[in-house]
Amino acid sequence: MxxxxxxxxxxxxxxxxxxxxxxxxxxxxxxxxxxxxxxxxxxxxxxxxxxxTQGYKQDATAILKSAMFKESYNEMVIVKDIEVYSLCEHHMLPFFGKAHIAYIPNGHIVGLSKLPRIVDVFARRLQVQERLTEQILECINDTLKPQGVAVVIEAAHMCMMMRGVQKQNSVTTTSGFRGAFKKEETRNEFLKLISSDLS
CATH class of the missing domain: 1.10.286.10 (GTP cyclohydrolase I, N-terminal domain)
Structure with a gap:
């Protein structure tokens, strides 16, 4: 691939x-x-x-490995507000929103543009938001082997807005945490940073 x-x-x-x-x-x-x-x-x-659906033909692990660099930096790295567009596998209607990713390096960092790219690889498939969150999380965790990784996705689902319950303002949030982010203090720091405006 x-x-x-x-x-x-x-x-x-x-x-x-x-x-x-x-x-x-x-x-x-x-x-x-x-x-x-x-x-x-x-x-x-x-x-x-x-x-x-081009994500089926792409290899997220290869994308990360193509831009891994040895580095001693070991504090939190966050890329937030990554645009997400995907198709719900139940109705083949879009869901869309933002992904927030953090990891704490453990000897290697990755080129920042690669994190949005792996979001696209998994989003450009027939998906459910829960699996999408897990796939991004596990890919980063297994490939970079960081001290910890965190993924939060917030999305609106057209299958809820256009049909069925027809709720226009509902947003679904999914999250996953590994390693250091299992600690409440680290997780709370991440959640605070992705909800704040630093500008």
């Missing part, structure tokens, strides 16, 4: 297969797939779906 790539070129065979399925869905819900506004929609939808 490639460590990281923007999916700008699409496998023609897969794209055509997904395109045909979208065309059939549009037809079966009662629309005319041959009218001007919809003629290119199946292809656009196919490419959008392939883009939104």
């Amino acid at each position: 490639a460590p990281y790539q923007n999916l700008e070129e699409y496998n023609i065979n897969i794209t055509n297969e997904v395109k045909e399925r979208f065309s059939k869905i549009i037809d079966e819900i009662g629309e005319d797939v041959t009218r001007d506004g919809l003629v290119k929609t199946p292809e656009r939808a196919a490419k959008a779906m392939l883009f939104l």
Whole structure:
């Protein structure tokens, strides 16, 4: 698997297969797939779906390993307000929000841009927020082997907003902590820092 790539070129065979399925869905819900506004929609939808699920073809561990550096720094490193866009695996509707990641190095640091990239790798799959949180957490913990790692995700789910209970202002928060972040003092420092505005 490639460590990281923007999916700008699409496998023609897969794209055509997904395109045909979208065309059939549009037809079966009662629309005319041959009218001007919809003629290119199946292809656009196919490419959008392939883009939104490109995480299956990427290796988050390889991304982290590509930018690991030996360093003696051993205090908390936080990257907060990382934009998250994913698809709920139950309804294939979007959920979106922010991820906050912290780790305490244990001999190695990682290039800061790699943390948002691994968020994208796991988010660009059919997901549930709970698993997404766990996958990001375990990838960092297993690869960097830090003293501790923490992940918090806050997200709004369109499956709750557009259908079902139709609650427009609900936000779901998930969290995971390993190592030093199991200690209340360290965890509270992290939670305080991600909720504060340092500017």
